[in-house]
Amino acid sequence: MRREDGTITVMTIGFFVFLGLLAVVVVNASAAFLQRQQLDNVADGAALAAADGLSREAFYRSGEVRLDDSEARRLVGRYVTGEGIRVVEISTEGDQVHVRLERTIGLPLTPPGWTSRTTIVADATAQLRRAD
Numbered sequence: 001m002r003r004e005d006g007t008i009t010v011m012t013i014g015f016f017v018f019l020g021l022l023a024v025v026v027v028n029a030s031a032a033f034l035q036r037q038q039l040d041n042v043a044d045g046a047a048l049a050a051a052d053g054l055s056r057e058a059f060y061r062s063g064e065v066r067l068d069d070s071e072a073r074r075l076v077g078r079y080v081t082g083e084g085i086r087v088v089e090i091s092t093e094g095d096q097v098h099v100r101l102e103r104t105i106g107l108p109l110t111p112p113g114w115t116s117r118t119t120i121v122a123d124a125t126a127q128l129r130r131a132d
Contacts, residue, residue: 039122047126
């Protein structure tokens with residue numbers, strides 16, 4: 001006959017380790033999600049601010065709505081002031097501007113062997129249209 005003393009202890013320890021790792025993943029994912037939402041808001045605002053960079057010369061000369069690339073970059077630079085936020089890309093194409101931001105964040109819980117920092121990215125596009 002085989003003895004099974006202590007098998008429930010091993011299973012209980014394994015279960016608690018699993019619950020602990022699950023809690024770490026949920027807490028870290030929630031923190032990263034909330035930080036990404038904030039970064040999304042900054043990216044949206046930066047894209048809208050850049051959309052104010054109308055090329056007045058093109059507009060007054062031909063009535064064409066086009067964004068001035070250098071003005072859009074200046075407006076995004078003025079708008080993005082958050083700590084640790086990096087402007088990765090600003091591109092204008094006609095009446096649209098695309099902004100990509102990055103931020104490196106620290107995770108609240110880091111078990112041994114896991115990285116304590118991660119990078120989140122946010123993209124936003126805004127379009128400048130003429131009201132008719």
